[in-house]
Amino acid sequence: MSGSTDKRGAVRSDNPGSGTRGTTQHDTARAERAATARPKGPRSKEHGAPGSVTGTYVYGIIPSDVELTPGTRGVGDPPNVVELVRHKEIAALVSDVFTDRPLGRPDDLMAHEHLLDATATQVPVLPLRFGAVVTDAQAVVDELLAPHYDEFLATLNELEGRAEYVVKGRYVERAILREVLDEDPEIARLREAIHGRPEEATWDTRMRLGELINTSIAAKREADTDALVEAFDPLCVSAIVREPTHERDAVHVALLADTDRGREIEEAVDEFGTRWAGRVELRLLGPLAPYDFVKT
Amino acid sequence: MSIVQPSGAGASGRGSSSGLADVIDTILDKGLVIDAYVRVSLVGIELLTIDARIVVASVDTYLRFAEAVNRLDLTQTGKQKGLPELVEDMTQGGSKAKVKGATQGLLDAAGEKIKGLTTGEDEDEFEEADEEREPAPRRRRRREE
Secondary structure (H helix, E strand, O other): OOOOOOEEOOOOOOOOOOOOOOOOOHHHHHHOOOOOEEEEEEEEEOOOOOOOOOEEEEEEEEEEOOOOOOEOOOOOOOOOOOOOEEEOOOOEEEEEEEEEOOOOOOOOOOOOHHHHHHHOOOOOEEEEEEOEEEHHHHHHHHHHHHOOOOHHHHHHHHHOOOEEEEEEEOOOOOHHHHHHHHHHHHHHHHHHOOOOOOHHHHHHHHHHHHHHHHHHHHHHHHHHHHHHHHHHHHHOOEEEEEOOOOOOEEEEEEEEHHHHHHHHHHHHHHHHHHHHOOOOOEEEEEOOOHHHHHOO | EEEOOHHHHHHOOOOOOHHHHHHHHOOOOOOOOOOOOOOOOOOOOOHHHHHHOOOOOOOHHHHHHHHHHOOOOOOOOOOOOHHHHHHHHHOOOOOHHHHHHHHHHHHHHHHHHHHOOOOOOOOOOOOOOHHHHOOEEEEEOOOOO
């Protein structure tokens, strides 16, 4: 429980320089000919077992001058091998999935994000939202990479050397309740009114009290988030305030930053951790794929 | 997901891990979306996306807050040093020592809170057991620029 620095899930760059995958090298000319989106036809089964319904799951878009760690696996049960589908200077991270089986188990979600985050530590990546499946590898080129080639390439260039960091903070319940109780006489008064009395007899007062507390915490959230965003402004390219996902959320901010400033970001989070000790439990996630900074 | 736990004096990052909740916050409603007509539909995805939405404030929230503040022990000292202690500090000292006493009280309280907190996250039921799955693409060559 001590505050040791603990980096988990860092990318292992094992077997550096080992064999490049025999990746499907798509015929550029053919891809360009087919660049105009065509209506969705019957599902291709060319690489599925007879009778099975397969699709190509797409994780994200990366520059094509990369190699995959052999044997990297993705979503699905059992998970299939992740491959690259290249188109000129960009490529898609894909794997085969059965479309007649549910996808979305915790393992699937984790696999999707693990792959993208590990990728983001090495190369720029445009992450796709979970669950993007097209008919086959050819459709990845024809319907995704080729039609959006210029914007994908431009965005990848913009993201070079950058990644997302997420700062999450949650108020410690006792501390934050104590704070609002000390600051707002009305909250203190309503607490007195319900103290030691059964819930059924004090329903309305409890509702009013809870609402006041919620409003107070929301105001604190806004102030604390503003302070944090302002402090991180010099360290990052862009910041996005995420919606709170819990009523005790203190801060929930996504930052796009140069990865070589990762250390500074950690230190800045530590400073806030110290400033808010006992009041906010603060966590830093990252570097991650820039989920919050790709436009759809 | 990679997670960096801040190290400063045990002040932050305590008991935290990157669990399913973090992943859901991230990959279900963020990231690029493929045009609907290109997409092949998958069993179960839509449901899962809807389930992941979290209502932030509700009647339940209000009642929970009310009960939590009701249960707060206002007489407790130490870890949760608050108003009573500060008042005590201020009444003990003369007008000169007043400010100093209050400030020290706060600093002490903060120090003790650092030591005293052991509360864990309530969302970490899913530990990632998938370390071996760590991929990933490596840059084969960098373009000269």
